[in-house]
Amino acid sequence: MSTAVTPEIKLLLVDGLNLVRRIYGAQQSVDKLEATVLASLKRAIREFSATHLLVLMDGGGLSWRHQLYPGYKQGRKPMPAELQDYLPHLLQCLSGEGMAVMEQPAVEADDLIAALVARLERRSLRICILSTDKGFLPLLSHQVTVRDHFRGFDWTAQAVRERFGVGPLQLRDYWALCGDSSNHIPGVSGIGPKRAGELLEHFGSLHNVLAASETIEGRVGEQLRNQRQQALLSRQLLEPLTEVRLLGNLRECRLEGA
Secondary structure, three states, X not given: OOOOOOOOEEEEEEEHHHHHHHHHHHHOOOOOHHHHHHHHHHHHHHHHOOOEEEEEOOOOOOOHHHHHOOOOOOOOOOOOHHHXXXXXXXXXXHHHOOOEEEOOOOOOHHHHHHHHHHHHOOOOEEEEEEOOOHHXXXXXXXXXXXXXXXXXXXXXXXXXXXXXXXXXXXXXXXXXXXXXXXHOEOOOOOOOHHHHHHHHHHHOOHHHHHHOHHHOXXXXXXXXXXXXXXXXXXXXXXXXXXXXXXXXXXXXXEOOOO
């Protein structure tokens, strides 16, 4: 007697604005944006052999990070008005192509993606996060990959260690120490990437680094003691909000023909 085999679920989570803004930045026009975004998504579906797809968008309004730290993402260029006006049409087109889209007011796509990963990690499925945002790298696991669509590159734990000098699970502590300029997260003044990596290599975590700050000599120890609260604030900003109410289910993300 034969036993039916349940098809493997392969869920592609797309950081929507990351993809759209990168493509718009290259084209500097919305004239061919719809066609290029659709072609990019279809290519990603093929490369991952995705059975399910969900495009996550940043919700309008200030997120909890802006409320906690008004300087969050300060200095980023605003979205061009042309692209802002075109987005509703683009999202409607994606839905018309059978691609599910999710956004929630005042919730960043980063938090939606992290929440989905947290909810689904106990299930038997594979997840690919499509984004050039390094903030997703701490989510890497045997189930979760992060793909840079434009470089055609899949991040691994080894690639993270080669690039940053720490493992994926240490990355948020790493940025809490050396800062993250892309999101305007301050970190600890005077501690750069190399020193942050060395501290984590020796002490293991931000908690341990701060606990041992009295024993660390010189300028580094002084900065850690004086900027303890800034380091903790940075770490808080880097932690995803996974307790987000998620609407819908996987069936709604299933791709036609998958």
